[in-house]
Amino acid sequence: MLSNDGSRLRVAIQKSGRLYEDSVQLLKECGIDLRNVKDRLRTESDNFPLEVFFLRDDDIPQYVEDGVADIGIVGENVLYEKNKKADIVEELGFGKCRLSIAIPRGQYYDGVSSLRGKRIATSYPFMVNSYLKQHNVEADIHEISGSVEIAPGIGLADVVADLVSSGSTLFMNGLKEVETIIQSQAVLIRNQSLNADQIEMLNRLLFRIRSVKKAKRNKYVLLNAPNDKLQEIISLLPGMKSPTVLPLAESGWSSVHSVLNEDEFWEKIEKLKAAGAQGILVVPIEKMVM
Ligand code: ATP
Ligand code: MG
Numbered sequence: 001m002l003s004n005d006g007s008r009l010r011v012a013i014q015k016s017g018r019l020y021e022d023s024v025q026l027l028k029e030c031g032i033d034l035r036n037v038k039d040r041l042r043t044e045s046d047n048f049p050l051e052v053f054f055l056r057d058d059d060i061p062q063y064v065e066d067g068v069a070d071i072g073i074v075g076e077n078v079l080y081e082k083n084k085k086a087d088i089v090e091e092l093g094f095g096k097c098r099l100s101i102a103i104p105r106g107q108y109y110d111g112v113s114s115l116r117g118k119r120i121a122t123s124y125p126f127m128v129n130s131y132l133k134q135h136n137v138e139a140d141i142h143e144i145s146g147s148v149e150i151a152p153g154i155g156l157a158d159v160v161a162d163l164v165s166s167g168s169t170l171f172m173n174g175l176k177e178v179e180t181i182i183q184s185q186a187v188l189i190r191n192q193s194l195n196a197d198q199i200e201m202l203n204r205l206l207f208r209i210r211s212v213k214k215a216k217r218n219k220y221v222l223l224n225a226p227n228d229k230l231q232e233i234i235s236l237l238p239g240m241k242s243p244t245v246l247p248l249a250e251s252g253w254s255s256v257h258s259v260l261n262e263d264e265f266w267e268k269i270e271k272l273k274a275a276g277a278q279g280i281l282v283v284p285i286e287k288m289v290m
Contacts, residue, residue: 013055019074022186026092030212061078065086073186074189075187076185076187090187092186098163101160101179119158211289214290220282225254232275236275243258
């Protein structure tokens with residue numbers, strides 16, 4: 001039997017599906033080893049006080065509200081649809097999608113009011129209903145649990161409200177996106193009444209998650225610079241404190257090391273090259289501890 005005496009933080013993650021791989025991967029990147037994860041309902045870590053429950057994603061908000069799990073990883077779409085009491089502690093940057101309304105291509109559409117009286121197939125009745133209310137539109141919501149995109153084609157509904165990432169599924173089914181109800185990504189959620197020990201374990205986990213996320217957004221850059229261009233090149237590089245500068249064996253040249261953010265990455269590289277930098281190496285960073 002696994003222990004459940006409060007000495008471990010219990011996290012609920014999806015058992016299989018789109019969030020499973022990234023959730024397990026995130027824990028791994030946080031240095032948390034999990035015992036034989038496949039085909040288990042729960043497991044624990046030998047090197048971190050964590051116990052993992054593998055569940056249907058729909059059930060995760062309820063488990064966290066009830067405190068059966070202390071924390072969970074779930075899509076914001078599911079969290080809002082279930083409307084449970086659990087707090088978001090961190091956006092995790094994966095499982096990105098949006099809940100959108102889509103109509104058959106060629107069907108007349110002139111804003112949300114065009115949905116009045118329509119039959120809308122969706123797995124997200126709560127959110128679709130509040131969206132329509134907000135826009136003062138009455139429509140007929142048909143809740144179905146999957147394959148929503150085929151509903152108009154088989155005459156079950158006039159329009160759909162479904163999750164979209166690239167839009168290719170909608171396209172293949174002759175549908176076009178007309179409204180976005182919410183943008184979503186996977187988030188870490190927590191029970192609202194954790195005790196001090198649980199909060200401490202959560203903070204340790206969060207510290208690691210943030211270090212991993214930060215590392216993914218940054219690259220380690222090494223380059224060679226002629227000494228007479230050094231000042232200009234250094235001024236382009238932020239670094240964690242300031243760039244590291246080391247002399248090269250060839251006189252008149254230095255090696256410069258720094259960290260670049262992905263948002264400004266290409267722009268900076270172009271400027272560095274233009275300023276005379278050579279042999280630019282870019283290396284991924286595993287963790288960034290600030
Ligand atoms: P479960 O068996 O756990 O109930 P599911 O079939 O409800 O799984 P998945 O299809 O595995 O759910 O999707 C899980 C989550 O992945 C979604 O709730 C959403 O947050 C996210 N997601 C990201 N992109 C997409 C997409 N294109 N379509 C559907 N979900 C997506
Ligand atoms: Mg589900």
